[in-house]
Amino acid sequence: MSSAAALPAPRARGAAAPALSPWGLAAPLGLAYAAFFAAPLFMLFAVSFYADEQMTRFGLDQWRRFLFDSFHWKVIADTLLLGLKAVAATVLLGFPLALVYRAASPRWQRVLLFVVIMPLLTSVVVRTFAWIVILGREGVVNQLVLGLGLAAEPLRLLQTELGLVISLTQIEMPLLLLPLLSVMSRIDPNLMDASASLGASPWRTLFRVILPLAAPGLAAGCLLVFASATTAFISQSVIGGGRLVYLPSMIWQQAMIAAHWPFAATAAIALLVSVSAVIAVIAYAGRVAGGRVHG
Amino acid sequence: MAWWLRKAGIEGETRVQFRPVPPAMTEAASLRGHTLDVLGLGVRYGAFTALDNVGLSVRAGEVLALLGPSGCGKTTLLRTVAGFVRQTAGRVLIDGAGIDDLPPNRRRVGIVFQNYALFPHMTVAENVAYGLKARREAAPRIAARVAELLEMVQLGALRDRRPAQLSGGQQQRVALARALAIEPSILLLDEPFAALDRSLRLDMQIEIKRLQRQLGLTAILVTHDQDEAMSVADRIAVMRRGRIEQLGAPVEVYDQPATLFVAGFIGTTNRLPCTVDGMARLRLADGTPLPVPAGALPPGPALLTVRPEQLELRDEAGPGCFPVELGLALPLGGQTVREARLADGTPIRLTEPRLGAIRDLGARAFCGLAPGARPALFPRPTPEEE
Numbered sequence: 315m316s317s318a319a320a321l322p323a324p325r326a327r328g329a330a331a332p333a334l335s336p337w338g339l340a341a342p343l344g345l346a347y348a349a350f351f352a353a354p355l356f357m358l359f360a361v362s363f364y365a366d367e368q369m370t371r372f373g374l375d376q377w378r379r380f381l382f383d384s385f386h387w388k389v390i391a392d393t394l395l396l397g398l399k400a401v402a403a404t405v406l407l408g409f410p411l412a413l414v415y416r417a418a419s420p421r422w423q424r425v426l427l428f429v430v431i432m433p434l435l436t437s438v439v440v441r442t443f444a445w446i447v448i449l450g451r452e453g454v455v456n457q458l459v460l461g462l463g464l465a466a467e468p469l470r471l472l473q474t475e476l477g478l479v480i481s482l483t484q485i486e487m488p489l490l491l492l493p494l495l496s497v498m499s500r501i502d503p504n505l506m507d508a509s510a511s512l513g514a515s516p517w518r519t520l521f522r523v524i525l526p527l528a529a530p531g532l533a534a535g536c537l538l539v540f541a542s543a544t545t546a547f548i549s550q551s552v553i554g555g556g557r558l559v560y561l562p563s564m565i566w567q568q569a570m571i572a573a574h575w576p577f578a579a580t581a582a583i584a585l586l587v588s589v590s591a592v593i594a595v596i597a598y599a600g601r602v603a604g605g606r607v608h609g
Numbered sequence: 610m611a612w613w614l615r616k617a618g619i620e621g622e623t624r625v626q627f628r629p630v631p632p633a634m635t636e637a638a639s640l641r642g643h644t645l646d647v648l649g650l651g652v653r654y655g656a657f658t659a660l661d662n663v664g665l666s667v668r669a670g671e672v673l674a675l676l677g678p679s680g681c682g683k684t685t686l687l688r689t690v691a692g693f694v695r696q697t698a699g700r701v702l703i704d705g706a707g708i709d710d711l712p713p714n715r716r717r718v719g720i721v722f723q724n725y726a727l728f729p730h731m732t733v734a735e736n737v738a739y740g741l742k743a744r745r746e747a748a749p750r751i752a753a754r755v756a757e758l759l760e761m762v763q764l765g766a767l768r769d770r771r772p773a774q775l776s777g778g779q780q781q782r783v784a785l786a787r788a789l790a791i792e793p794s795i796l797l798l799d800e801p802f803a804a805l806d807r808s809l810r811l812d813m814q815i816e817i818k819r820l821q822r823q824l825g826l827t828a829i830l831v832t833h834d835q836d837e838a839m840s841v842a843d844r845i846a847v848m849r850r851g852r853i854e855q856l857g858a859p860v861e862v863y864d865q866p867a868t869l870f871v872a873g874f875i876g877t878t879n880r881l882p883c884t885v886d887g888m889a890r891l892r893l894a895d896g897t898p899l900p901v902p903a904g905a906l907p908p909g910p911a912l913l914t915v916r917p918e919q920l921e922l923r924d925e926a927g928p929g930c931f932p933v934e935l936g937l938a939l940p941l942g943g944q945t946v947r948e949a950r951l952a953d954g955t956p957i958r959l960t961e962p963r964l965g966a967i968r969d970l971g972a973r974a975f976c977g978l979a980p981g982a983r984p985a986l987f988p989r990p991t992p993e994e995e
Contacts, residue, residue, distance in 0.1 A: 504726035507693050510713035511720045512740030513791055522739075526730045 362579035369576060376580040386581070390588050393544050393561045396475065396482075397592065400543035401536045403483040404490040409532070412494045413524070416501075430491045433484060442552045445481035446472060449553070473555035481553050482543045489542055490535035497531025498524075526603060533600020537593055544589050561585040642669030642827040643704050643794040645690065651698035652685050652851075659685040661851040662699070667795075667827055672818070674830045674842030678874070682851040683831045687797050690829065692716050703794050714743075719793030723800040725784040727772035733783050734759065734768040740791035758786040761820070778809045785817065789824070796821070796828040802837055814841050835875050839863070847871045869987045872914040879920070879957040881913040882989065891986070895952050897931040900978065901986060910989035917946065919982035920959035922968065923975045930977040933957070935968055949976065 337344075365373025380386050415426050433441060448454045449471040456468040471477035501524065509519040525532075547562040554560065561581060569578035645667040652660040660682045667673045675683035688694040690701055692713035700707055708716050727736050734755050741751040759765045762782035772780055781801060788796060798817070802810045818841055821828050832838050838845050839859045846856045847870075855867035866872035873880070883893050889903040891913070901913065923930060936948035936956075945961045947968075959976065961968075968974060978984065 502724065502726060504722045504724060505728060507691070507713070508720065508722060508726040508728075508787075509739070509743075510693075511691055511716075511718060512743055512787065513714050513717070514739070514743040515714055518743055523728060 358579050358582055361575050362583055364576040367574050367576065376576045379577065380580045380584060386584070389559055389561055389564055390584060392559070393585065394588060394592055396478065396550075396560060397540040397544035397589070399475070399479045400482040400486055401490075401539050403479055404487055404539050405532070405536065407483060408487055408490045408494065408535070409528075412491060412498050412528070413520075415495055416498050427495070430488055430495070434488045438485065438546075438548050439552075441485055442481065442549050445477075445484070445549075445553055449477045449480065472553060473557055475554070475558060478549065478554045478558065482546060482549055485546070485549060486539040486542050489538035490532075493534035493538070494528065494531040497534075498528050501527050529603030530600050533596055533603065537596045537600070540596065541589060541593060545585070561588075642671070642825045644669050644702075645795050645827060645829070646702040646705070647686070647690070647699070648702070649699035650686065650689060650696050650701065652682075652689060652694055653697045658851050660689065660696070663848075663851070663853055664699075665846055665853060665856055667829060669827055670825045671843045672821055672828045672830055672841055674832055674838035674845045675848055676832055676835060676838040676845050676874075677848035677854075678833060681848040683833075683848050684799060685851075686848075687720075687799055687829060687831050690795065691718050691720055691797055717791060717793050718795050718797060719788030719791060720797045720799060721781070721784045721788050721801045723803055725772070725780045725804075727780055727783055727787070729772055732769050732771055733764060733775070736772070736783055737786045737790050739787060744791065754790060758790055761789075762786045762816075777805050778813055781805065781813055782816070785820070789820070789826075794827070796826050798828060798830045800831055800833070802832070802834070810837075811840075817841065839875075845875075847874060849874075864983070866914065866985050869912060869914065869990060872985055872987070877917055877958060879915045879917065879959070881915060881951075881955065881957070883911050883913050885909060885911050893931055893951075894955075895931060898929065900929045901984060904986065906986055906988060912987050912989045913984050914987065915957075915978070915982070915984040917957075917959045919979050919984055920957070920976055921979045922947070922959065922961055923977060926975050927977065930975040933974055933976045935970060935972045935974055937970065938968070949974075 361369070362376055363372050363374070365371050365375040411426070411430075415423055418426060446453070450456070451468045451472070453471070455471060459465050459469060460467075471480070505523055505527070506519055509523050510516075514522065544560075545562055547566065550558070550560045551563045551566075554563075561584065565578050565581045565585065568574045568581060572578075647663055647665050650660050650663040651658070663682070663686060665673070675686060677683050685694055689696050692708070692711060696709070700709055702708065703716075703718075728739065731739065737755045737758050738751050741754060746754075755768075756765065759768055762785060764779060764782055764786070767775065767779065772783065775783065784801075801817070802813055805813060814837065820826070830838065830841055842859065844857060845859055845862050847854045847862060849870050855862055855871045857865075857867075862871060863875055866875065872878050881893060883891055883899065885891055885903045885906050885908045887908050889906075889908075891899045891901045891903050891911070893899060899913070903911075922933075922935075926932070932952055933949040936950060938948075938961075939946040940963060943963060945963050947959050947961055949957050949959065951957065957976070
């Protein structure tokens with residue numbers, strides 16, 4: 315709604331044309347959001363304040379149960395940590411790739427862009443099962459490791475956090491790279507030449523010029539990766555398995571298996587709040603960096 | 610300065626603001642500068658030759674302009690000296706020592722870019738300090754040097770602004786201060802005035818020239834603007850298709866163009882088709898003999914390139930005069946630029962002093978070489994050669 319309202323107001327061309335206010339133009343989407351986003355969210359809040367499973371009376375019982383159990387705090391921490399690990403891994407692999415993209419010829423840039431976007435062109439489920447094939451006991455990685463004699467027995471990658479982070483890195487990579495590449499390709503190449511001519515080493519140029527100027531794109535990418543990785547229910551449950559508990563799978567268990575909607579609603583709001591809090595921090599950091607560039 | 614004033618009259622530009630550099634400053638120069646030698650430099654991109662066996666020497670404390678149309682290789686030459694482009698042949702020497710194997714950050718070559726390339730996320734002072742920090746100088750020394758440089762370019766008051774908050778001229782001064790901060794052995798100026806408006810451009814040209822003289826800097830100026838090259842440079846290298854066509858002082862390049870291209874590129878030129886006969890005499894297409902020595906030119910078709918100020922109008926026919934039909938007159942202060950046509954339709958341009966009455970449009974008159982004029986003569990090129 316707010317983004318539609320921020321657009322410049324269309325001018326009425328002739329007197330006969332009915333004057334459409336920007337609010338009028340935004341109304342269809344606004345109503346859809348109100349009906350299918352705001353209302354369910356409100357209902358979610360309402361449900362979390364039922365005291366019992368059968369939803370007969372109101373009370374703070376579910377909130378008390380959730381917040382005063384250290385296990386739930388550990389699940390929140392694990393979920394946020396998983397997001398941060400996925401962000402760290404995508405940045406470590408994605409930023410160098412963005413540098414390569416910058417330096418590449420237009421033809422190679424097209425090839426790289428295609429490779430980057432490719433994960434988005436396949437379904438999450440397919441990608442996730444592909445990672446099972448790669449990471450499993452008889453998978454590609456283990457066959458390679460055993461074949462090369464690097465380990466005596468198969469590595470345990472499936473149903474570990476390491477395996478989950480590896481697959482999330484590949485799955486979320488486009489979300490980091492798309493905003494990053496768009497910002498990076500707008501950096502004036504003369505700035506790198508100017509930096510070098512002033513005696514700066516390539517590393518200095520990277521940290522003092524490229525990185526600060528790429529910060530807004532990097533922050534936007536990190537934000538998307540974090541939000542996506544912490545809520546990646548399919549990857550978390552298929553690759554992480556039952557032993558790794560994250561908030562999305564906990565919500566699913568409570569809602570679908572235990573049929574305890576009030577508690578599921580409480581956990582869902584906890585996920586929403588905790589992920590939003592971290593996103594706010596990342597966005598603030600990006601704005602500070604971006605403000606320094608564009609102010 | 611005579612050549613310059615003459616040109617100013619022809620072009621009719623607003624040159625009133627020009628203040629010549631005081632002679633005291635020019636004498637102090639050339640002691641601290643470094644020399645740059647380019648030997649047989651070649652740069653190829655696949656089948657395309659950007660630079661072809663280019664050789665030139667820049668003397669200490671001299672400003673050399675690389676002048677030419679876009680795509681002539683002048684920017685490639687500059688970027689090769691800076692180390693951004695690796696040459697396929699030849700060498701670059703600073704003070705006689707080869708710098709070919711040094712990366713750009715070890716060459717101590719300062720550059721002012723066309724778009725200034727200021728770091729947008731840093732303040733003016735941080736931009737100027739950048740090179741000093743990269744050299745890991747002590748903080749108090751950096752602060753003192755930054756203050757000194759900002760004082761020099763008169764930007765002390767704006768030290769905490771960001772580049773986006775500065776005007777074009779101010780940005781250029783920051784770029785200059787930033788490049789000078791590292792005490793470069795050679796200063797490279799890549800079309801530094803192109804983005805400035807006309808009056809500011811002249812101010813900055815004077816400013817840069819003043820600093821260059823004051824500091825005894827050796828500088829290379831890349832430009833496609835001949836006025837800029839003439840007013841700023843001590844010598845001009847006219848480039849075309851990756852080669853140097855002529856290298857010389859501005860007056861020399863203007864008065865004695867080495868090639869037809871140089872004659873046409875620098876200043877305004879009339880090209881009069883003529884023939885050299887068997888007795889080494891020059892005749893216009895209509896047969897008028899011209900008092901110009903054919904020199905070593907073999908008999909055959911030739912082209913005489915005459916500057917507008919080398920021609921004059923007369924009322925009476927005389928030796929070496931040819932009839933013309935007068936066209937438009939543009940009164941530009943003390944002189945009038947006059948368009949005219951030869952009998953065969955060749956358009957020419959000439960200047961008249963505005964003493965008497967201006968001759969009428971369409972009137973007939975006679976045109977001849979001004980006394981002492983020494984126009985340049987070239988063999989007439991075939992259509993392919995042009």
